[in-house]
Amino acid sequence: MIITSLLDTDLYKFTMMQVVLHHFPAAQVEYKYKCRTPGIDLRPYVGEIRDEIHELCQLRFTDEELAYLGSMRFIKSDYVDFLGLFHLPERCISVTESAEVPGELDIVVKGPWLHTTLFEIPVLSIVNEVYFRNRHRVPAYDEGRQRLNAKIDMVLADPELRDIRIADYGTRRRFSKAWHEEVITTLKNRMGECFAGTSNVFFAMRHGLTPLGTMGHEYLQACQALGPRLRDSQIFGFEMWAREYRGDLGIALSDVYGMTAFLRDFDMYFCKLFDGARHDSGDPFQWGERLIAHYRANRVDPRTKTLVFSDSLTFPLAIELAKRFKGRCQTAFGIGTNLTNDLSYQPLQVVMKMVRCNGQPVAKVSDTPEKTMCDDKAYLAYLRQVFEIPG
Template identity: 35%
Template sequence: MKQYNYPIIKTLLDTDAYKLHMQQAVFYNYSKVNVVAEFICRGPNILGCYSNILLDQINMMTSLSLSDKEYIYMTSFPFFRKEYLHWLKRFRYNITQVQIKNKNGQLNIRISGLWKEVILWEVPILSLISEIFHKNSNPDITSDIAVQYLDYKLKKFFQKTKNLDLSRLKIIDFGTRRRFSYDVQYLIVKRLKQKFPFLIGSSNYHISRILKILPVGTQAHEWFQAHQQISSNLKNSQILALSTWLNQYKNHLSIALTDCINMDSFLRDFNLFFSKSYQGIRHDSGDPIKWGEKALKHYEKLGIDPNTKTLLFSDNLNFKKIISIYKKFNNRTNVIFGIGTQLTCDIPNVKPLNIVIKLVKCNGRPVAKLSDSPGKMFCLDKNFIKSLYHAFKLPFNNKI
C-alpha cells in the first residue's frame, strides 16, 4: 500500500468555491449552529483499509492556513467581507471534529461541530479518499495518461460539433471532490484553458488562482438541509434559505440549487421575487431535459424572459451529455455546464468512486436530502422523512 510522508492537501484554498461562499453566509447568519455530517459510499464500501493513511493526511491539514498572497487574492472578490476574511486567515482545521473508523473493512466518517468550521471538511476529505484509493488501485496511471485521454475526448468533441454553433457554450470544472488526484485535476484544467475556449472557470479556488481563471460556485444541498431545522416552520425552510442567501450576497453568486427536496417543490417556493432576483438555477438530479423544460415554463409563466436567466447543469455530465443538452436549450436560455468526475477522474480502466459527505443533523435534529433521483435520497430518520414529505405535500412511499 502506497504510503505518504507529505501532505496531499497543501492549501486551504484547495476546495470547492461553494464551501467558502456558504461558510461566509454561515459565519454571518448562523455562527452558533451545530451540525453533524457523515460519509456515504454509494457503492461497495471497501475503503476501510485506507483509514490510517486518511487520518495521517487529515492530521497534516491542521497546519494549513491562508497565506498572505491567498488572503490578498480573496480580497479581490467584491462579495467577500473583511471580517470574514480576517477570521478565515486565523482558521485552522480542528482534528477533534472528525471521527474515522475502519468497521469490518468499511470506512466510517462522522464530522461534528460548529457549522462554520465543519463546512470546510467535506471537499478535502473526499478528494483525499479518492486520491489515496486511486493511487493504490491504479499505481501505473500517470497524469500524462489522463491528459492524453482528455485530448482524445476533445478531438471527438470538436468533430461532433463542427456544424454546431458553440458561441454560447460555457463549461466549468466541478471535479475537486472525486478527482483521480490533485495533479490530474490541475493538468486537466490547465489543458482545457489552453485548448478549449469554452472553459470559463473552476470550482476550485486554488486552481483558479494559479491558472488565473474564474472561481465558480454558490451553494450546496447542506445550505437547504440545515434550514430544515433552522426554520421555525419546515414548509418554509427553502424560502428562508433562499432569502438569507439573497440578503448575504445581493446581486452576486445568485444561482440556486433546486433539488434538496425536488424540482416541483422548489418551484412552488421560487416565486416571482426569487425568480427575478436570482440569476438562475442549478440542476443536480433527475432528467436534465425535463428539468430544463420545467424551468423555462416556470419563468415564462411568471412573465420572465428565459433568455435573461441561466440554467446550470451539473449532474454526472460528460461531453456527450453536454452536447445533447446544449442543442436542446442554447437558443432558449443561457446554459452553463459544470463537469466533475467525468473530467478529473475519467481515465481508461479507472472506475471513479461514488462518494459524498452529507449533513445528517443540524442543532441535534435530523435533516434530509430527497432529490429528483431516488438513489440520491439520504436521511437517518424515517420519521423526519415523513414530516418532510407532509410539509411539502409529497406522496409518501412506505418502502422508503
C-alpha cells in the first residue's frame, strides 16, 4: 500500500479545501490526468493503480492527524470536524486505458469539489510509484544519495548562500514514498536552517518540519465559474482568499492567466495585502524583475515581499536566482522532481488538472505553452480574448 495516510499530500490541498468548505461547498468539478512525457506505456499497470486507489479510498484521518491539523493557526475547528468524517469517494474516480493516446491512461475525477480535491496528489504519487517499482526493481539509491549530497554541498560550500531557503515540493512526482522520506531526512540533517520545510503534511508532522503552501491552480481556475464575471475571476479569487485567511497564507499564485494578466489584477491593494507571489511558469528571472518593478510602481518596498520560485527548479537554478535577487527581495525555493526523483531515471511529467467547474470549462493559460491545459478550444480562445493573452 503506497498511501497510508490522508496527510500524505501537499498543504495547499488542505488550505484550498477549507476555502471550499466555507464558501463553495456545493461546487461540482471535474479533473483529468495527463502524462506530458512522451512514449510512456502505463497500460500494464492499470490494475495495480486501481488497487492502490481502492486502498486510498479506505483511509480516514486519525485523531493524531486531526489534532496536528487543528494546531495550525489558519485551520479552523469546523473544518477539522468535517475532516473527522471525511473519506475519498471511490465512485468519483475512474481509471481506464486511453482509446486515443497509445500507452496513456484516462484518469478522471468527477464530483463535489469539497469531496474530490484531495485525490490529485496521492493519485499522481501512486502512478509514479507503481510505474517506477515495476520498471526499476532494484533502485539506484546509491546514485540518488550521491546526487542529493552533491546538491546540498553546492549550498553549504558557498558563504553567499547562508540565507537561502529551499523547500521540498516533490510529493506528486516522487520516485517512491520511502525515497521521499530519505530525501527529507537528509535535507533536515545536513542543511539546517537552509532547509525551510516541506509541502508534504505527513512528513512535516512526522519529522517536526514546517508545512508549506498556500493556493494552487485549481482554486483560481474554479473561480472562472464561481465568480461574478470571467474578467474579474482572478480578483475574485484573491479577495475570497483574503476573506478566509485575513492576511495569513499570503503568497499569491501568478500564472493561471500569465504574468501580464496577473500584474493587471494585482493592484496596490493586493500588493500590500499579500506577502508575495509564486512563480510556476515562464522565465523566472524576467518574472522576478517584473514583479519587483511592479511593487515599486505601487509604492511597496519589494524587500518586504517574498518571491517563491517553484517551476522545474534545480539546485543550480535556485542558487542563480538567489544571487540575482539577494538584497532586493526575500526569496524562497520549492524544488520538486529534482529532489525526489533524481536517481538517473527519466522522471514522469504527470499532472491532474481541473477542466470543469459547475459544468463550465475552466483553463490554465501558462507562460510556458506546454503547461496550458483545457479540453475546450472555444472556451480557451474566449479566455485569451477576455484576459488579452496572446495566442
